[in-house]
Amino acid sequence: MANTPLSTKDTESVERVIPAPAAAIFDLLADPARHHDIDGSGTVQQAPEGSRRLQLGDRFGMDMKMGISYSMVNEIIEFEADRRIAWQTTSSIKPLGLLIGGRIWRYELEPVEGGTLVRETWDISKERIPALVRPMRAKTREGMTKTLARIEELVART
Numbered sequence: 001m002a003n004t005p006l007s008t009k010d011t012e013s014v015e016r017v018i019p020a021p022a023a024a025i026f027d028l029l030a031d032p033a034r035h036h037d038i039d040g041s042g043t044v045q046q047a048p049e050g051s052r053r054l055q056l057g058d059r060f061g062m063d064m065k066m067g068i069s070y071s072m073v074n075e076i077i078e079f080e081a082d083r084r085i086a087w088q089t090t091s092s093i094k095p096l097g098l099l100i101g102g103r104i105w106r107y108e109l110e111p112v113e114g115g116t117l118v119r120e121t122w123d124i125s126k127e128r129i130p131a132l133v134r135p136m137r138a139k140t141r142e143g144m145t146k147t148l149a150r151i152e153e154l155v156a157r158t
Helices: 022-029 032-038 130-157
Strands: 006-008 011-018 044-046 059-066 068-080 084-091 101-112 115-123
Touching: 011 130, 022 032, 022 101, 022 115, 022 130, 032 130, 068 101, 115 130
Parallel strands: none
Antiparallel strands: 006 011, 011 115, 044 059, 059 068, 068 084, 084 101, 101 115
């Protein structure tokens, strides 16, 4: 099934039915070392050494690159095994964290006939200065669409 865009002023979501069980998809999402494998934006480089399966309240770093290299710190703020996971980002550089950060990346999984409906949401309602990132909406939607396709490719191989 093709991705379906959904949006509000401060959110952008895409959906895709992936022919795989929710548990297999969730395993990818809950492993920060695999985020580079699923990232459709091309910005996620790698998680620091020693990554482990995520849980509510966990914090994990991520090396990123969008023109220049930088790193982000993420905190798991929503977690329901095999159903929902969300993390909120902030800059690992304190002064920069006063200007950027706060966006939420959320994945919701719902078992449906033929697999799992996966919804990825970019939520900037908690962003420090939402106006700075709103212009990234179309590019973000494109990256999320590619992310869901990558997830499907990876779980279809298993």
